Amino acid sequence: MQKQIWVDYLRVLAIFAVVTIHATSFIYSDFNKIPNDDWWLENTLNGLSRFSVPMFIMISGYLLLGHDIGTKDFYISRGFRIIPALIFWSIFFLYQRAIRFPSD
Numbered sequence: 001m002q003k004q005i006w007v008d009y010l011r012v013l014a015i016f017a018v019v020t021i022h023a024t025s026f027i028y029s030d031f032n033k034i035p036n037d038d039w040w041l042e043n044t045l046n047g048l049s050r051f052s053v054p055m056f057i058m059i060s061g062y063l064l065l066g067h068d069i070g071t072k073d074f075y076i077s078r079g080f081r082i083i084p085a086l087i088f089w090s091i092f093f094l095y096q097r098a099i100r101f102p103s104d
Helices: 005-030 036-048 052-064 071-100
Strands: none
Touching (some): 005 036, 005 052
């Protein structure tokens, strides 16, 4: 399958939208603490960026169209790529939590 550059452009757009969601997510608890105009601007940007996660799912679905691969083979091939990272980051964050909150 030939590389389609527009899919990469959609990924970049979705990445920026996810960053916007995370950068503006703190404002919900600051409703009366920051100026009203700032709150509304950040709230609007946050709301307009909510398309990003569904867009990533649709891009993944589009890229999987036309591939004849069984369900078992699909999960095995993805598992070999995802499970090592999952194990590494789980251990890393559990270790960080044990250091920061030793009494929990």
